Amino acid sequence: MTAALELKNITMEFQSRKHMFRVDVVRAVDDVSLRLNQGETLGIVGESGSGKTTLARIALRLQKPTSGTISYLGYDITFTSENKLGHFRRKVQGIFQDPFAALDPFMNIGQILEEPLIIHHLGNSGERNSAIESALAEVKLNPARQFVTKYTHLLSGGQRQRVAIARALLLKPDYIVADEPVSMIDASSRAEILSLFAELQNNHNLGFLYITHDIATAGYFCRQVAVMYLGRVVEYGPAREVICSPKHPYTINLIAAIPTPDPQNRFRERSVIPLETVTVDSESCCAFMPRCDRALEGECDCVKPVLREIDPGHFVACTRV
Numbered sequence: 199m200t201a202a203l204e205l206k207n208i209t210m211e212f213q214s215r216k217h218m219f220r221v222d223v224v225r226a227v228d229d230v231s232l233r234l235n236q237g238e239t240l241g242i243v244g245e246s247g248s249g250k251t252t253l254a255r256i257a258l259r260l261q262k263p264t265s266g267t268i269s270y271l272g273y274d275i276t277f278t279s280e281n282k283l284g285h286f287r288r289k290v291q292g293i294f295q296d297p298f299a300a301l302d303p304f305m306n307i308g309q310i311l312e313e314p315l316i317i318h319h320l321g322n323s324g325e326r327n328s329a330i331e332s333a334l335a336e337v338k339l340n341p342a343r344q345f346v347t348k349y350t351h352l353l354s355g356g357q358r359q360r361v362a363i364a365r366a367l368l369l370k371p372d373y374i375v376a377d378e379p380v381s382m383i384d385a386s387s388r389a390e391i392l393s394l395f396a397e398l399q400n401n402h403n404l405g406f407l408y409i410t411h412d413i414a415t416a417g418y419f420c421r422q423v424a425v426m427y428l429g430r431v432v433e434y435g436p437a438r439e440v441i442c443s444p445k446h447p448y449t450i451n452l453i454a455a456i457p458t459p460d461p462q463n464r465f466r467e468r469s470v471i472p473l474e475t476v477t478v479d480s481e482s483c484c485a486f487m488p489r490c491d492r493a494l495e496g497e498c499d500c501v502k503p504v505l506r507e508i509d510p511g512h513f514v515a516c517t518r519v
């Protein structure tokens with residue numbers, strides 16, 4: 199089956215000038231290969247700074263990688279010029295963390311939703327209006343006709359995110375890159391937005407690249423999960439397996455940190471991942487080594503672990519597994 203999105207050996211480096219004559223190179227993404235099939239959900243999980251957003255921007259071709267290739271439906275679009283990306287721009291949509299910044303406060307909901315249809319020359323005015331109303335109904339903003347004339351300051355965070363989802367949906371995308379779509383929304387709306395994603399996926403065979411720091415929501419929504427640490431994928435596999443039977447020490451710690459509503463927790467001490475105290479040359483050793491309670495001298499400090507298949511479809515980059 200041709201993948202909706204395929205990232206092969208993606209590396210992304212940024213240069214930052216720290217002193218007048220010294221330029222530091224930050225490797226935000228380091229040799230990442232991932233595949234998203236049509237109608238499936240791939241979760242990218244990791245803490246702040248692990249390179250998730252950079253990878254999301256690359257999947258949307260908002261950024262060209264330093265090396266590696268991006269394929270959309272089998273076509274290499276890594277360096278395709280912007281004027282030839284029209285179809286990709288329509289069929290691949292992004293939903294971002296901040297629903298307050300994503301929508302223009304000077305436009306009403308109808309204008310916000312009509313704009314991409316006008317840009318992509320889709321339908322006449324009447325067709326666009328009925329498409330907008332059905333998209334609003336689909337994201338459960340009812341009665342749709344009343345929402346069309348409202349401005350964004352009248353909506354809650356959850357409602358704004360629904361408008362952003364409707365805007366993406368109107369272009370009938372093949373896949374949506376959702377970068378922390380529920381992290382700025384209050385807890386009560388989070389589950390509703392995630393079940394809305396699942397419903398839209400069923401109805402439209404939509405693919406999702408779901409980026410999050412919260413492995414629990416990834417487990418709820420994703421079929422496959424990739425756990426990232428300092429730009430690398432350290433564990434990848436079916437979400438249920440990665441969450442119920444994590445193998446990499448970093449994933450094990452992330453899962454141990456998921457809060458559970460058990461009154462006995464008052465009497466238990468939880469282990470926390472220690473903060474990084476030293477920076478290692480991750481070119482020649484395991485980047486997680488300074489924080490790992492299983493690290494072994496002579497092994498983890500001299501081998502850069504690569505992903506190995508330890509169970510069918512379950513990959514781990516750790517020499518200690």
Ligand SMILES: Nc1ncnc2c1ncn2[C@@H]1O[C@H](COP(=O)(O)OP(=O)(O)OP(=O)(O)O)[C@@H](O)[C@H]1O
Nearest residue numbers: 212213214224226245246247248249250251252253
């Ligand atoms: N334009 C840039 N210039 C320099 N460094 C950058 C740039 N963009 C990202 N980085 C660095 O790349 C690394 C990964 O950043 P990225 O935003 O992709 O991580 P993240 O996992 O999405 O984190 P967060 O959840 O906090 O957004 C960080 O160390 C960041 O400082």
